[in-house]
Amino acid sequence: MSAHRYLLYGSERYALPILQPLADSLRRQGHDVASCLVEGAHGLALASVPALDVRQAVAFKPRAVFSASNVVPGFISGAKVQLFHGFNVQKRDDARGHFRIRGLFDLYCTQGPATTLPFQKLQQQHGHFAVVETGWPKLDPLFRDDGGIAQRLRQPAGGRQVVLFGSTFTERLSAAPHLLPAVAAQIAGGDRYWLLTLHPKCAPDLVARYRALQGANAAFVEPEQLVHAERAADVLVADTSSIVSEMLVQRKPVVTFRNRAPKPHMLDFDDPARLAEMLQQAFNPDPVLQAAIAGYADAIHPYRDGQSSERVLAATEALLEGQLGSLKAKPLSALWRRWQVRKSLGYWGV
Template sequence: MSVAPGTGRHYLLFATERYAGPILQPLQKAIEARGDSLRWWCHGAAAALPVPRELRVDDARQAVGFRPDAVFSAANWVPHYLSGCKVQVFHGFNVEKRSDQRGHFRLRGLFDLYCTQGPATTGPFRALAAEHGYFSVEETGWPKLDPLFDGSLPSVEPSAGDRPVILFGSTFTPRLSAAPVLLETLRELVQRGDRYWLLTLHPKCPSPLVEAYRALAGPHARFVETEDLMAAQARARVLVADTSSIVSEFVAQGRPVVTFRNRAPKPHMIDIDDPALLDAAIDRALAPDPALRAEIDRYAQSIHPYRDGRSAERVLRATDLALAGPDTLRSRKPFNLWRSLQIRRDTGYWAW
């Protein structure tokens, strides 16, 4: 796939959480390769992202003044008052934390284009597009995973030696999080020292829990910040998690996962419900049998069949098509006064 020449367009990357950084950075790279203009609007918790000052807009007024031709959102919403094509690039895979009506397939009437990750989400979104008629859908793959396949990730640990590297990650949703339940078990497994552990928690997890996991770092483990999570996934042989979207991200590489009380366990997972089973489950994951390997490969193809590290380029090409054929952009989105007022209040923008 060749890189499209510069279009002279302005692109805005909209982030509301720190985890949006790894999702949108491949888009920044692809836009810069074209020679087009871009800015980041790092709103809320995303203000902590290490984005160069010259690439930032500080507030809604500056974002509007940038006059974007397209806005890429890694949140489930986007300021409706911005110009240009509103593009949903998603903040995670569909891991069935909630019903379709409340979760991954919920429509908020804000986006012109959905760039889906793979067949598992493309089909349902195309059915919704046919029903509602105000947005289009293109399957592009997920930009966040580009570095897993393009060889650009740095190493996150020099100390593992010959030991297998195991990654632990957990969601912040209290009823689904494995982190509080598995803490003592993981402490014992880390201290044993026969494996090297990379430990991470969702940025919204309670601070005392995060600090407890940070304290496990030492000669046999390292705590991984959100910004380094992709490098950790590339290095690990096995993931231990719960009902976090990191499960699907990891399986997209074709690698085994051990899940703890997953809300919707699938055949590609080794799901356990007792901390005492964790050690043996990891051993099984380190040597997956052919049946498990086949399930992992099947699921990976369904959620993200792209292994070329060029999903960000496909997102830009899909956006080009939407901008070149503006039928969707002219479609009237459903009006929701309450949501409009909420967004204006949250972003501090009241100009009409």
């Protein structure tokens, strides 16, 4: 394969662990890789990847742009590839959420059958994009050598069971404000070791209160380390966050607090006083729960080889070589969205 230029695009901090495995794969294949990190991701960086501003990204003239955002700048050259910034966790209805078609992408790289089939139906309906099931690059470190990062996160546990706590920023769905006293009590007890993380958009004062729980029985994990924390932990406590699905992919039990759409593969509860009881169930899952977890994991992300990044690159090459068929012109509604992207980025060049 000839060497080409590729651009990685993200607008929030959580884009970094999605894009980094893809960047590593591109570099291993000898390609020229750069990133354009804007808005909430501005000033951050991917390891060993030069960061470009918007004008530099235009001049870079990439062969393809891989986006971990809902949008992508149409004024940058190359095929536009959607990687998704999370699993479909039904925070919103389909028309406004995970399956919303904005007319900006040429290729959707889906995570598993649960997302592939709906997007294939949308592909038949719209005709201006292709769909290939590849798995999700963000999860590659779950299933291949991560350089010992997960092991180092787990080491302070000293043999104790490890619980990961994570929460979405959506106020009406967030467990973080409600479970803080119960989580603090569990940490103070010291029976288990806790890894704590919150969505980057959570209120700063709430983040500060969870950071203050760090000590011999707990550590706070930054978003860039989240996948490694998921690998290190035995059980997750969360809400309606997409990290629920990321944990279940590993066949690990998940306790959810007031999940918007609770399912048999979750242990859902609504009373903070029951946290200890729910943890006991999670660490002793019955066969029914284990079967539900395995079935859900296979539906959303059946790939356990750590090679999703490579499949994304192969799908992109197939698109560029015309192997995925011809695409219709983008809808007129996409012009408005492209203008919105230009405005948000302050770019008015050609």
